[in-house]
Every structure is written in C-alpha cells, then in structure tokens.
Amino acid sequence: MNFPTSVFCIFLIFQIFMAGSCSKDKDTFGPESVQPEAPIIESRKESGEPDEQETEEQEEEQEGHSEEEEVEEEGSAEEQPQEETMPEGQQEEEQQEAPEQEGQQEPPPSGPTKSVEEITIFPQNHPLHDDVLGASVDDNSDAILEHIGLQTNIFADFGSGTYQGEPIGIPYVSVGSDQPKVPIVFRGNGTDGNYGHQSEKGPFPIPLDAPVEAAFVGDGHVISVDVDNGMLYELYNAQQVGNGWEASSAAVFNLNTVEFRPEGWTSADAAGLPIFPLLIRYSEVASGEIDHPIRFTLSRNKIYEGYIHPARHSIQGEVGNHLLPFGARLRLKDDFDISGFSQENQVILRALKKYGLILADVGVDMYLKGDPNENWNNADLRELKTIKVENFEVVEMGQIKTNQ
Numbered sequence: 001m002n003f004p005t006s007v008f009c010i011f012l013i014f015q016i017f018m019a020g021s022c023s024k025d026k027d028t029f030g031p032e033s034v035q036p037e038a039p040i041i042e043s044r045k046e047s048g049e050p051d052e053q054e055t056e057e058q059e060e061e062q063e064g065h066s067e068e069e070e071v072e073e074e075g076s077a078e079e080q081p082q083e084e085t086m087p088e089g090q091q092e093e094e095q096q097e098a099p100e101q102e103g104q105q106e107p108p109p110s111g112p113t114k115s116v117e118e119i120t121i122f123p124q125n126h127p128l129h130d131d132v133l134g135a136s137v138d139d140n141s142d143a144i145l146e147h148i149g150l151q152t153n154i155f156a157d158f159g160s161g162t163y164q165g166e167p168i169g170i171p172y173v174s175v176g177s178d179q180p181k182v183p184i185v186f187r188g189n190g191t192d193g194n195y196g197h198q199s200e201k202g203p204f205p206i207p208l209d210a211p212v213e214a215a216f217v218g219d220g221h222v223i224s225v226d227v228d229n230g231m232l233y234e235l236y237n238a239q240q241v242g243n244g245w246e247a248s249s250a251a252v253f254n255l256n257t258v259e260f261r262p263e264g265w266t267s268a269d270a271a272g273l274p275i276f277p278l279l280i281r282y283s284e285v286a287s288g289e290i291d292h293p294i295r296f297t298l299s300r301n302k303i304y305e306g307y308i309h310p311a312r313h314s315i316q317g318e319v320g321n322h323l324l325p326f327g328a329r330l331r332l333k334d335d336f337d338i339s340g341f342s343q344e345n346q347v348i349l350r351a352l353k354k355y356g357l358i359l360a361d362v363g364v365d366m367y368l369k370g371d372p373n374e375n376w377n378n379a380d381l382r383e384l385k386t387i388k389v390e391n392f393e394v395v396e397m398g399q400i401k402t403n404q
Contacts, residue, residue, distance in 0.1 A: 109175065109176060109178045109179045109180065109207075110176055110178055111174075111175070111176050112174040112175060112176045112227045112228065113176055113227065113228060114227050114228075115174070115227070115283065116172075116174055116225055116227060116281070116283065117281075117283045117284060117287060118227070119225075119227050119230055119255065120230060120255055120256055121255050121276075121277050121292075122255055122257075122258065122277060123256070123257070123258055125258060126258045126310075127258075127309065127310045128274075128277060128278070128292050128293060128310060128358075129291060129292060129355075130355070131354055131355065132293075132329055132331055132354070132355060132356050132395045133331070133334065133353060133354045135331070135395045135396055136395075136396040137393045137394065137395070137396065138393075138394040138395060138396045138397050139396075140321045140322070140394065141393050141394035143321050143322040144321075144322055144323065144324050144394050145330075145389050145390065145392065145393070145394065146322070147302055147322040147323065148298065148302055148324070148365060148366070148389050149365065149389055150388065150389050150390040151388055151389070151390065152365050152366050152388060152389045153366065153385045153386070153387060153388050153389075154296075154366045154367075154368055154384055154385065154387050154388070154389075155364070155366060155367050155368065155384070155385060156280075156368055156370065156381040156382070156384050157169065157364075157367040157368060157369055157370070158170070158279075158280065158368075158369065158370030158371060158372060158373075158376065158381075159370075159372070159373075159376045159378040159381055160372070160373060160374045160375065160376040160377070160378055161374075161378065163214070164214070166214030167211070167214065167372035168214070168372050168378075169279075169369070169370050169371045169372035169373070170213050170221050170223070170275060170279055170369055170370070170371060170372075171211035171212075171213065171223070171371060171372055172211075172223035172224070172225055172276055172279075172371065173206075173207060173210045173211060173223070173224050173225070174224075174225050174227050175205050175206075175207065175224055175225070175226050175227070176226070176227065176228045177226065177228035177229055179205035179206075179207065179224075179226065180205065181202070181203035181204055181205050182202075182203050182204065182205075182206060182208065182243060182244040182245065183202055183203050183243065183244035183245075184199075184201065184202035184203065184204055184235070184244060184245050184246075184247060184250055185241070185244065185245070185246045185247075186199060186246075186247060186248065186249070186250070187246050187247075187248070188248060189237065189248070191218055191220070191237050191248070192236075192237050192248045193248060194248060195236075195248055195249035195266055196249070198249060198261075198262075198264075198265040198266050198313075199247075199249045199250040199251065200250055200251065200252040201250075202244075202250065203244070204224065204233040204235075204245075204250070204252070205224060205226055205231075205233065206222060206224040206233055206235070206245060207224070208240055208243070208244075208245075209240075210222050210223075210224055210240075212238060212239070212240070219236060219237065219361075220235075220236065220237045220238050220239065220247075221234065221235065221236060221238070221268055221275060222234070222235040222238040222245065222247075223235075223268075223275060223276050225255075225276060230254065230255040230256040231252065231253070231254060231255065232252065232253040232254075232255055232274060232276055232277075233250070233251075233252055234250065234251050234252075234253075234267065234268035234274065234275055234276065235247040235249070235250050235268055236248050236249045236250070236267075236268040236269070237249070249266055249267065249268060250268065251266075251267035251268050251272075251274065253274045253277075255277070260272075260309075260310050260312060261312040261313070262312065263312055263401075264312065264313060264403050265312050265313055266312075266313040267312075267313070269295075269360045269361045270313060270314075270315055270326065270360070270361045270362055271307060271311040271312070271313055271314075271326035271327055271359065271360045271361060272307070272311055272312030272313035272326075273295075273310065273311055273312075273326075273327070273358070273360050275295065275360070275369075277292055278292060278293060278294060278295035278358060278360060278369070279294075279295060279369055279370050279371050280294055280348060280368060280369070280370030280371070281370065281371045281373075282370075282371060282373035282375050282376055283373075285344050285347045285348065286344075286375070288347060289347065289350075289351075290347060290348065290350075290351035290355070291351075291355070292351075292355055293329055293351075293355040293356050293357060293358035294348075294351060294352065294355070294356075294357050294358065294368055294369070295357075295358060295360045295361070295368070295369040296330075296357040296358070296359060296360065296366060296367060296368050296369065297359070297360065297361050297362060297363025297364060297365070297366075297367050297369070298324060298359060298362070298363070298365055298366070299362065299363070299364070299365055300315065300317060300362050301317070301318075302323060302324060302365065303315065303317055303323060303324060303325070303326065303359070303362065304317065304318070304319055304320070304323035304324055304325035304326075304328075304400060305317040305318060305319050305323075305325075305402060306319065306325040306326070306400040306401055306402045307325050307326040307327045307400070307401055307402075308325055308326070308327040308328055308397050308398060308399065308400055308401065309327060309398075309401075310327060311325070311326040311327025311359075311360075313326065313403065314326055314401075314402060314403050315362065324359055324394070325359070325397065325400050326359050326360065327358065327359065328358070328359050328394065328395070328397050329355075329356035329357060329358050329359075329394070329395040330356055330357045330359075330389075330392040330393070330394055330395070331352070331353065331356040331357075331392060331393055331394075331395050332349060332352035332353045332356070332387070332391060332392055333353075333391055333392065333393055334353055336349075336353070336387075336391050338350070341383060341384075342377075342380050342383070344377070344380065345380060345381070345383060345384060348368075348384070349384075349387075356395060357392075366389065368384075
C-alpha cells in the first residue's frame with residue numbers, strides 16, 4: 001500500500017468512528033435535530049405510560065363517557081394537564097354567566113287568577129262611584145254646553161277590529177302577583193315633557209309586551225292591573241325600551257282604598273285621575289251594569305284652567321263661566337228616551353244618566369273612551385252618535401281649584 005492510500009484509509013476509519021459517537025447526543029443539537037418517533041414511544045414504555053395502541057383503545061372508551069363526566073374532569077385543575085387548564089379570566093367570566101343562565105330558566109309568570117270584573121275597583125264610598133242622578137244642575141250649565149257646541153255628537157272612541165293597524169280603544173293587561181317588576185325611566189320627547197317629579201318611581205309589574213294605546217292617538221297609554229293585589233299601574237307617553245319602559249309620567253292606585261293623587265299632581269291623564277276605572281269595558285257592559293262615570297275629552301279651548309274633586313291637576317288655559325274644568329261631569333238628561341237603542345247601548349246610556357261623563361283629558365270633543373274588544377259591534381256603537389251635547393246638563397261643580 002502506498003502512502004496516499006494509507007492516509008485515505010486512516011481518514012475514512014476516523015470519520016466512521018466520529019459518526020457513531022455523535023448519534024448518542026442528538027437531542028442536544030439545534031431545532032433540526034428532532035428525535036424520531038420510535039425513541040419517544042420507548043421512553044413512554046420505560047416510564048410505564050401506554051403505547052400508541054393502548055392510548056387509542058382508551059380514547060375510544062373515553063368517547064362513551066357522558067358530557068357531565070367530561071365537565072367534572074375539566075373542572076378539576078389538579079387532575080388535568082396544565083396546558084388544558086382553563087385561563088383564570090375565562091373561569092371568572094363563566095362563573096359570572098352562571099347566575100344569568102339560572103335566571104333564564106325561571107318559570108314565566110302564572111298570570112292573573114281572576115278577571116278584572118271579579119276585583120274591587122275602588123270601594124263604593126269612593127267619589128268615582130257617586131250617583132249624580134239626582135244632583136243639582138250647575139248655574140253655568142247652559143253657557144258651558146253652548147260653548148262646547150249643542151249639536152256636537154258623542155262618539156264611542158273604542159270598538160272591535162283595528163284602525164290604521166291598531167286596536168280601537170285604550171288597552172290594558174291583567175297580571176298576577178308573580179309578575180316581575182321592571183324599571184321605569186322618565187323622559188320628555190316630541191310628544192310631551194317629563195313629569196317624573198309628579199310620578200311614582202317604580203319598578204312596576206308591567207310586562208314588556210304589554211299593549212300600548214294606538215300610536216296615531218299620541219297618548220301612548222300603558223295600563224297594568226294586578227288583580228291579585230288590587231293595584232293599578234298606568235303610564236303616559238310610554239315606550240318599551242331595553243329591560244323596562246320609558247314614559248313621561250306614571251301613576252299607581254290602590255284599588256282597595258279611597259285614595260287620590262297629591263294636590264297638583266298629574267297622572268297618566270292630565271286631570272290626575274285614573275284611566276282604567278273610567279273606561280267603558282265590554283266585560284262590564286256584558287254584565288249589564290256600569291257603576292262609574294265614563295272618561296271623555298274636550299279640546300283645550302273648552303277646558304277651564306282648574307279642576308274639581310276628585311281630579312287633582314289642571315292645564316294652562318283660560319278661566320270663565322263658559323269653560324268646563326277637569327273632574328266636572330256631564331249628565332244625560334233623565335227624560336232622554338233610550339228605549340230605541342240596543343241592550344248594550346242602553347247599559348252605557350243608563351250609566352250616563354246615573355254617573356255621567358267625567359272630563360279627564362285634552363282631546364277630540366265628546367269622545368267617550370273604552371277598551372278594544374272583539375265583541376263590540378261597531379255599527380251598533382255608531383248609533384250613539386245620534387246623542388248630542390244638547391241632551392246633557394252640567395252637574396253642579398262647587399269649588400274649582402287651580403294648580404297655584
């Protein structure tokens with residue numbers, strides 16, 4: 001062997017020797033020196049961990065576990081690997097969401113246990129049950145009626161069906177004692193101002209889907225009657241927003257007592273009177289008797305700037321012997337013949353003789369207010385238009401108060 005060949009053989013033997021020595025320290029090299037899969041499996045075996053086949057069999061068995069067991073396993077921070085542990089912020093967020101989920105699972109309100117006609121709507125000694133059939137006629141009756149317009153007819157502003165897509169009349173909803181109470185926010189808008197300073201503050205048991213008086217009327221009344229507790233909640237210029245209601249004013253009445261608004265306070269009506277107890281309700285007409293005066297409206301230029309009991313509030317206007325104040329009553333003359341009207345209309349007309357009309361708000365002249373109900377016969381109600389202002393007389397008013 002010549003010298004170059006010997007040198008080459010010695011160099012080759014040295015390279016083979018070095019390659020065998022380096023393979024033991026492969027995992028200490030850089031990122032390109034990745035351990036092959038086989039040594040990893042062997043290392044698990046040495047540590048007592050299952051091999052790939054055993055792992056797959058266990059994973060198949062675990063797939064049959066219930067979701068509840070999986071939740072319990074995930075909730076145990078001590079048993080699960082750290083990389084699968086839920087971040088602390090996420091744990092707090094889910095804990096905060098838990099009460100909300102529980103609240104959403106609460107059963108809905110059971111609703112009213114009786115109808116509004118089965119409850120007391122103010123005791124019989126309340127002024128709104130006063131019989132005025134035999135009361136004296138006011139000295140200014142003729143002047144007031146002439147200013148309203150003797151040939152102006154009364155109009156039933158309620159009925160069945162819809163007008164401009166809305167029910168005809170002032171709706172209300174009956175609720176039970178388990179109806180949740182919601183917040184009321186007072187505000188003014190393009191319709192009217194903010195009368196929160198003359199309102200109960202809430203929260204009130206008014207469903208978020210409670211009906212609102214037809215939008216084209218503008219008053220936007222919302223009425224909720226708690227028949228279990230005999231409480232009445234009324235909103236004016238109301239709109240459902242968020243988790244409650246917005247309104248210009250609100251009033252609460254205990255229907256079991258003789259009570260009134262504070263002097264000078266408005267209500268959901270300008271006169272400071274309750275609305276619901278003064279509506280013509282189909283259910284009471286069907287029973288054959290109305291035992292209260294009926295709410296009606298006049299235009300502003302026919303209203304005295306003052307009020308008489310049990311009204312509590314007045315609007316800006318004029319004073320004079322030809323004007324009618326809030327709370328005043330018009331009575332259908334006792335000798336007016338009602339025999340030619342239907343039985344349902346006769347119930348209304350008997351009430352106009354015994355309890356009269358009570359001025360409660362600004363609106364169209366001689367509009368009588370009632371509830372929307374599919375049982376009303378609209379054609380029959382239009383027969384009431386044959387009755388005119390000249391068929392009425394003003395009940396003696398007594399002292400007229402002002403807001404000052």
